[in-house]
Amino acid sequence: MHYKMRHVYVGVDLHKAHHTAVIIDCWNTKLGDIQIENKPSAFAELMKFVKKFCKKGITPVYGLEDTGGNGRALAVHLVDKKQIVKEVNSALSYSERKSNATTQKSDSWDAFCIAKVLLARLDELPDANPQDIYWTIGQLVARRTAIVKHAASLKNQLHQQLSYHYPSYKKFFCDIDGKAALAFWEKYPAPHHLESVGAEELAEYLRKASHNTCSTRKAEEILELVKKDGETKRNYQDSRDFLIVNMVQDMRRSRELIKQTEEQLRQVMAETDYKLESMDGINIVTAAELVAEIGDIRRLEKARQHHLQYDEEQDGVQGGGYSNRASSKLI
Template sequence: MHEKQKHIYVGVDLHKQHHVAVIINCWQEKLDEIKFENKPSAFSTFLLDIDALTEEGLTPIFGLEDVGGYGRALAQFLTDHGQVVKEVNPALSYAERKSYVTVQKSDSWDAECVARILVRQLSQLPNAKPHDLFWSIQQLVTRRNALVKAQGALKNQLHIQLSHHYPSYKKFFSESCVEGVSIKQLTTFLLEVSHNTCSVKKANEILKLVIEDGNTTKEHQETRDFLVRSIVRDISFKKKEMNYVEGELKQLMSLLDFQLDSMPGIDLVTASALIAEIGDVRRFPNANKLARFAGIAPVYFGSGGKGKEQKSKQGNRALHALFYNLAVQQVQVAKGSKLPRNPVFYAYYQRKLKEGKTKGQALVCIMRRLVNIVYGMMKHQTAYELPIIEEKEVV
């Protein structure tokens, strides 16, 4: 008996309120279809129904497209009960639907397409391994990203209100606040709220603009003032919430005992974002697999015996962006001292440019090296140690 004949294949189309499962055999013959609610109390009945359809000597294999969203509870339940659960990339089921002459789209057909992929690509599909800690970190990162996006939109709204009604942003400060305030007092205030980015020059400019603008009061001024204060309150709330989220992230990250922040350019936010996208690094046999997952490894394109390797436009684009930003930070130099942030990568970057590579190509080379380093740090839970190189190599 062939290995594939030892199983029945259960493809599940996932939704918020309910799921639809289609069961087929190794010859892709449809055995049954089951619709059940997306709640733990219904999962037990669903598993009993699958057992009733499973002939003696056969075992079921489940395929789910999404094991981190609507399908997470089901994936967790099935793995806890010793079932084999495979992750099916949605791109595979989409291609399966489009491969037929008459394209269909229904819950039943979507589930059957997932089951068909199970039959054909059983050995290539990864096992679903829901991990509460990694999932929680991913949810916190998603929450923080939403707060950052909302805060950016609020700041744009604030700038619009100020530019429309206060040409020089006079109403950043009330009349009583700026009247009689010295340059030194205003500078001290600005340094505190701007995290030491504003200077005496900025304080002089603000006081000068306040005098030049004169009286900017217009009709319904109270409403416009209310809008500004409302937006400022909302920005302050988002900032506090972000601090709470980062505090929770710090606690969860300490449980993993990773030391990613020992590398220049990686702080708590970047480290948590990397872990949120990578998950359990042990699911990647080596760094090459992680590079391909991130879309950093080159892909060969050819035909008729001719071809070449090109930059991949596939893979996890969020993880790709994280490695790109990290690569940029590795080759940065300080504005004042002109010293490189990471002398090793700066020297490597300059060497690649001398070899004739463009800046973009040189950064991709750095990204690929960073994948190896991050993979090793996560797998072995080690810290990053900056190699000592001679000064002549940096120049």
């Protein structure tokens, strides 16, 4: 018996609230489908349903597109139950959908296409291995990315608000979010706060904020630019000042959160076998992004070994049963 005849193939279309599964045999015949909620108590229901189509000697193989996101809980459950679970690249299932003469769009159809890819590429697909460490790294990377995007958005907002208060603000500092710059915006969010401030007083404040990198000359230049800009005070000035101070505080907090997240990444990454940071140009963030995408690289090697083992078995088939040529027609 050809080894693909020993399985039924379960393609699962994954969503946040529910999953849809379609079961097919080695001839691409649809045997059944089921929709379950995305919660552990419903996963046993899926396995029970699939078991109905597993006659003696037949075992199920599950194909999941997203074992790190919406499908992680299901993948963990199936692996814990010693089921065969494969990761199906979304590009492959997309190609399968597009290869059909008529385009359909439904959860059941998507699951059917995933099942077909699972059958056709059974030897190539890596085993699902939803280990907590790689999932955690992925979550930390996603969190850091979200904070960085928020910080970039804050900088754009600060540019906009400063243009109302200080028309020449870009000439004050090289970077509007440098240490000295943020300290200045926080204490002097608008020119009216500088009315009784002299160059020496401002210079002293900036020196403390910048670790003695700002000079009295810089303070004089800022005060001169403010004077040339003219009056910018308007109604509701207190609220407008509040916006700038609030943004500065948020930017500082975002930087601190980024540092904390990167420290967590370092701690978790230290528990993996990857040593990507030892390569030139790869820091902890880039390394973590790669590891989050790849996961456990050993699962790819297992898939390759399984494929080689099957080739060796087929080379030894002589007479009776299925020949190599006959077997190839099943795919």
